Amino acid sequence: MEKLKYVGQSSVRIDGKEKVSGAALFTDDLEFGPDLLYAEIVEGPHAHAMINSIDTSEAENIPEVLCVVTGKDFPYNFGLYMKDRFIFAQDRVRFFGEQIAAVVARTPEAAKKAAKLVRVNYSPLPKVLSPVDAVKKDADLIHPDLKHYEHVPWFFPKPDSNIAHHRKIRKGDVEKGFAEADYVLDDTYEVPRYAHCAIEYHAAVAKYDHSGRLTVWASSQSPHTQRNLFASALAPMGITHNDVRVIAPHVGGGFGSKAGVTMEIIAAAIATKVKGHPVKVLWNREREFYNTYQRLGVTANLKVGVKKDGRITALHHELYWDAGAYVEYGANVVNAVGLSAIGPYRVDNASIDSYCVYTNLPPGGPYRGFGYSEFLFGLESHMERIARHLGIDPVEIRRRNAIKAGDLTAYGARMNPNGLQQAIDAVEKEIRWEKKLVSKDPDIAIGKGFSLFWKAPAMPPNTSSSCFLKFNEDASVNLLVSGMDIGQGFLTVMAQIAAEVLSVPVFKIRTENPDTDRNPYEWQTVASHVTWGCGNAVKLAAVDARNQILALVSRTHYFPVETLFLEDEQVKCMTRPDFSLPLKDFVIAGIQMEDGTFKGGPIIGRGVFMPEYASTKANPETSQGGHPNVHYTVGAAAAIIEIDRRTGKVKVKKIVEAVDCGKAINPDLVKGQITGGILQGISTVLYEEMKFDHRAKMLNPNFTDYKIPTSLDLPDEVVPIIIEVPEPDGPYGARGMGEHTMIPVAPMIANAIEDALGIRIRSMPITSEKICLAILDRQKND
Amino acid sequence: MKKISFSLNGEQRFVYITPNEILLDVLRYKMGTKSPKCGCDTGDCGACTILLNGKAVRSCLIFAVEVESQDIVTLEGISRDGLTPLQKALIEHNAFQCGYCAPGMILSATELINSNPHPGEEEIKEAISGNLCRCTGYQPVIDAIKHATKKH
Amino acid sequence: MALPYEFDYAKPASLQDVLVLLAEKGRGARILAGGTDLANELKQGFRVPDVLIDIKGLAELQKIEIRDQRLSIGALVTFSDIRLSGVIRDHAYVLYEAAGLVASPGVRNRATMVGNICSAVACMDSASPLLVHNAMVHCLSMEGERLVPVQKWFVDNRKTLIKEKELVTHVSIPLSSVKCAGAYQKMMRYTGEDLAAANVGVLLFADGRCHVAFGSVGPTPKRSAKLESHFKTKGVNKGSIEEACAMLPGIIKPISDVRASKEYRMHMTKVMLERAVIQAIDRLKVPTLIRG
Structure with missing residues (x-):
């Protein structure tokens, strides 16, 4: 194995100093001068209604208002995977709070005042709030034009219905599998919607200058995708990709909410109406909840058949996703789960029906875990229940069924090398699974729960990453990439990869969040794929630069190139131990020859990575035949909890989580993802709960009543375990793990609750109230 | 418009405001002090925390007019003379991820350390309990504060 | 903006x-x-x-002091001040305990107890403690001082007996000549900052009296004369506590809202009442302390 100096080290973050000193600037921290304009959004107060008329005249008369724009100004569709969205509502609103219009003014006060004076006349329509209702035959249609929407070729909308996509898996013989089963468990699980709750709001500032240049500064996970969607949505106005520039400052948390395009397009569009001025659109906490993406809700019917020894003979998973009013991104969550809802198990006979269903609730979209937390809540609850029924140890049943490298996935491709068995063993040992714990306090019940997890990056097969790498005079390096550091430590990890190849210390490598004019293409920072995808591009760029360096020195010093190597910022030669040439002597200036001429010139590397084996071409009736997922990252986790039997309050005592990240480029950052992801997972299962009133208006769009954990709500102990079974095409064997860390938490806690109380709760969240009322209910029935 | 003056990060500053202006907005948009952030505007998240006469407070719940003749310190003021041992420990522990909550968190911890140089873990958790962080799970932040304040 | x-x-x-x-x-x-x-x-x-x-220019409103056998807490006293006050810990322990559960330190550094009872939002933390401590609200106007017992202060959610042109200068609590101990229980969705979905204050005296107050289970926080006379007749013991909990449905009227259902509120109030009374009994056993 090659000896690594920078990769595998827990380097401190290269953005650490900026962030603890207050130097880090986020979008709303940027200054745009006295010509800055402010936009305020007008929202619809109906979950579903036709818009009869919009009267902006009163608003336009408010002093300092420049203009009021509505859907009429921008009759364009847009969307990432399916063009079903509009910049402003056109003839109807489809969720409570949808944007109808925007007022642009010199001051935020004037904009706000005028926005209240935009008069809209509506005719309310019946609203559809659950996916189960929405698929009924007589359900009202939310998108009558569904059949006309453009979409990616791997989506299968059902015209004249509320089903925007149906991902179907048919593998083996499911009927036969169930017939062979000794035990079949069939049940339904409910997972509601959740909010990302990044602490920074969405923010975008756009300027369309008099030369026709559109620049957008945005808090973004996806600068290039935003550029692409802005350019294609605004193409009818004559705007091209070349005209659009997206600049992404620091991002105060994403978790999926700042992927794709949501409110940013409002800024981009408005700017075209106030040429020459920068215009700011700043979301607020309420809108963060109801008008960005929400995590999709799901009702999952799950049927699993097993032999007496616990081996799975068949699985049928039917998922009805509450995808909300627009599914341009959320439909791909549905698709991803459709491909993977067998979980990390070997299942020879499987059928999956994953339905993307329109509802009159806020648009569902990407959220850390991309649907896997949701379906694994049911599946991992199910596995525990089956084990208990059969009298098999819940860890053992997982070990027996765990997928191995080379096994066939649900869509018939081969599973990648992975450390799932090692993860199970490591977690079982660390949590002391066999040891039953009993509290001395009769009010306290103790339980243990286990869960496996897996997740693949969900992305188009031609997703790509690229990198430019340039040396400076002192042999420091600028790494230009377009992945976003949204907190996960992406930039640090990229610097470590380049450092390794070039023998340049991490602190001498500067890499910052991108500007699409300067930095090369990256699809998006989502799907936990950038360490792998962009990491490959960075490594290739660094190798390219290294090859140039070695070729140059070979040419000037007449050493065979294969004898040259880099060490400690110098070129060295295997056959000439006395030779060394510092990089700083020539990476810009070149190398001077005896005749006084110079050879070489600035060293600039380039790297491009695309997984050329991926394909979504498959039989739509079975999903067999393609290779839609590049690889899965797997792992295992377990928890010990205490429950107050009187109040239902859960205290998490210990969580152990093992994740196979292939290679931990920076172990400390991997552990940081585990610690943070686990708490986010705990929060979704125990605390967070979105509430809507009869109008489908969200009742708790604030941190007062949508509770995310504080420092007083931590588990007593978290033990992160890193497993490293290398990914064959990952940089140094690495694969992504950022989202995965929260995925096992909900079922694991539900399992621990059952272990403690003997009560199985099949719907999230599992709040103190829900547990307590279940205990009381049982007492009543006893 | 009313002229108010106060000490901001050790410098005497003045600004013209109306009584309906919130301190957070005045600091950010009129005085160029960008480290206090807005994350909820209702006092729940703590991202706007500043030190007012040494006490960590929510600048989103204070009218600018109230700080006439008072003393305000933001993260810019903490960093002015180089990084503090707390800030250094936070870097060493990779304590923050996105960093948006960092300014508020650091000021809450600074108030704690000023009044209690060697706090216990529970005191640390209590002190930062009003600063919401969605990324880190808090433990790395707590570990860093513990490290910066342990007895030598 | x-x-x-x-x-x-x-x-x-x-x-x-x-x-x-x-x-x-x-x-x-x-x-x-x-x-x-x-x-x-x-x-x-x-x-x-x-x-x-x-009113932050008025130094006299910042005081915590004992005058004429009454503990006086000025209108500018913050919840952080309360947490740092040995006098309050010793003479109004229920309030001291509740103050530590108000919001978070950054809010407690600024928020005042008097402000809390003047906003009078049903879920406020100060009311139940002040009720069991028999506090008096001191209102001042050009016409002079008017005293309102805290039992009468709360009229409805966000509505008090304060009159136009009046300022609450301070709240006073009588010092108990009888040894006493108390407890505050707050129903929260998690350990971190939360508004009370219900709360219970209990103050138990060595002579057998037991003051009980509830918050967030009706439009206004309230003492329960019924429970107090129950404890007076039956004494404070396991059996009487159990009976008291069973009486609660006739005493409080919780509602369902975004924070909790009325069923869970009712149940939790019983649990909290039981736990608060038991805590108070245990605290009363501590030898020297006179803790209100």
Whole structure:
């Protein structure tokens, strides 16, 4: 194995100093001068209604208002995977709070005042709030034009219905599998919607200058995708990709909410109406909840058949996703789960029906875990229940069924090398699974729960990453990439990869969040794929630069190139131990020859990575035949909890989580993802709960009543375990793990609750109230 | 418009405001002090925390007019003379991820350390309990504060 | 950005000036102390005044002191001040305990207890403690001081007996000549900052009296005479506590809202009542302490 100096080290973050000193600037921290304009959004107060008329005249008369724009100004569709969205509502609103219009003014006060004076006349329509209702035959249609929407070729909308996509898996013989089963468990699980709750709001500032240049500064996970969607949505106005520039400052948390395009397009569009001025659109906490993406809700019917020894003979998973009013991104969550809802198990006979269903609730979209937390809540609850029924140890049943490298996935491709068995063993040992714990306090019940997890990056097969790498005079390096550091430590990890190849210390490598004019293409920072995808591009760029360096020195010093190597910022030669040439002597200036001429010139590397084996071409009736997922990252986790039997309050005592990240480029950052992801997972299962009133208006769009954990709500102990079974095409064997860390938490806690109380709760969240009322209910029935 | 003056990060500053202006907005948009952030505007998240006469407070719940003749310190003021041992420990522990909550968190911890140089873990958790962080799970932040304040 | 409403601001240098201004402005004036509730209310456009009267210039309102066998807590005393006050810990322990559960330290550094009972939001933390401590609210106007027992202070959610032109200068609590101990229990969705979905304050005296108050289970926080006489007749013991819990459905009227269902509130109030009384019994056993 090659000896690594920078990769595998827990380097401190290269953005650490900026962030603890207050130097880090986020979008709303940027200054745009006295010509800055402010936009305020007008929202619809109906979950579903036709818009009869919009009267902006009163608003336009408010002093300092420049203009009021509505859907009429921008009759364009847009969307990432399916063009079903509009910049402003056109003839109807489809969720409570949808944007109808925007007022642009010199001051935020004037904009706000005028926005209240935009008069809209509506005719309310019946609203559809659950996916189960929405698929009924007589359900009202939310998108009558569904059949006309453009979409990616791997989506299968059902015209004249509320089903925007149906991902179907048919593998083996499911009927036969169930017939062979000794035990079949069939049940339904409910997972509601959740909010990302990044602490920074969405923010975008756009300027369309008099030369026709559109620049957008945005808090973004996806600068290039935003550029692409802005350019294609605004193409009818004559705007091209070349005209659009997206600049992404620091991002105060994403978790999926700042992927794709949501409110940013409002800024981009408005700017075209106030040429020459920068215009700011700043979301607020309420809108963060109801008008960005929400995590999709799901009702999952799950049927699993097993032999007496616990081996799975068949699985049928039917998922009805509450995808909300627009599914341009959320439909791909549905698709991803459709491909993977067998979980990390070997299942020879499987059928999956994953339905993307329109509802009159806020648009569902990407959220850390991309649907896997949701379906694994049911599946991992199910596995525990089956084990208990059969009298098999819940860890053992997982070990027996765990997928191995080379096994066939649900869509018939081969599973990648992975450390799932090692993860199970490591977690079982660390949590002391066999040891039953009993509290001395009769009010306290103790339980243990286990869960496996897996997740693949969900992305188009031609997703790509690229990198430019340039040396400076002192042999420091600028790494230009377009992945976003949204907190996960992406930039640090990229610097470590380049450092390794070039023998340049991490602190001498500067890499910052991108500007699409300067930095090369990256699809998006989502799907936990950038360490792998962009990491490959960075490594290739660094190798390219290294090859140039070695070729140059070979040419000037007449050493065979294969004898040259880099060490400690110098070129060295295997056959000439006395030779060394510092990089700083020539990476810009070149190398001077005896005749006084110079050879070489600035060293600039380039790297491009695309997984050329991926394909979504498959039989739509079975999903067999393609290779839609590049690889899965797997792992295992377990928890010990205490429950107050009187109040239902859960205290998490210990969580152990093992994740196979292939290679931990920076172990400390991997552990940081585990610690943070686990708490986010705990929060979704125990605390967070979105509430809507009869109008489908969200009742708790604030941190007062949508509770995310504080420092007083931590588990007593978290033990992160890193497993490293290398990914064959990952940089140094690495694969992504950022989202995965929260995925096992909900079922694991539900399992621990059952272990403690003997009560199985099949719907999230599992709040103190829900547990307590279940205990009381049982007492009543006893 | 009313002229108010106060000490901001050790410098005497003045600004013209109306009584309906919130301190957070005045600091950010009129005085160029960008480290206090807005994350909820209702006092729940703590991202706007500043030190007012040494006490960590929510600048989103204070009218600018109230700080006439008072003393305000933001993260810019903490960093002015180089990084503090707390800030250094936070870097060493990779304590923050996105960093948006960092300014508020650091000021809450600074108030704690000023009044209690060697706090216990529970005191640390209590002190930062009003600063919401969605990324880190808090433990790395707590570990860093513990490290910066342990007895030598 | 500025709030979309305009108002004036005054920071009088003397109590007299505050009263004069209050007399002049009447309902158009709002008192600004910590401002944590006020700023949020004004952001929502709730009770927007013509003038904010900032009382933070009045040093006399910052005091925590014992005068004439009464513990007096001034209108500028914050919840952080309460947590740092040995006098309050020793003489009004229920309040001391509750203060530590108000919001988070950054809010407690600014929010005042008097502000809390003047905003009078049903879920406030100060009310149950003040009720069991038999506190008195001191209202001052040009016409002189008016005393309102805290039992009568709360009229409805966000509504108190304060009159136009009055300022609450302080709250006073009688020192108990009888040894006593208390406890505060708060129903929260998790350990971190939360508004009380219900709360219980208990103050148990060595002579057998037991004061009990509930918050957030009706439009106003309330003492329960029924429970108190129950404890008086039956004594405070396991059996009487159990009976007290069984009586609760006739005493409190919780509602269902975004924070909890009425069923869970009812159940939790029983659990909290039981736990608070048992805590108070245990605390009363501590030898030397007289803790209100």
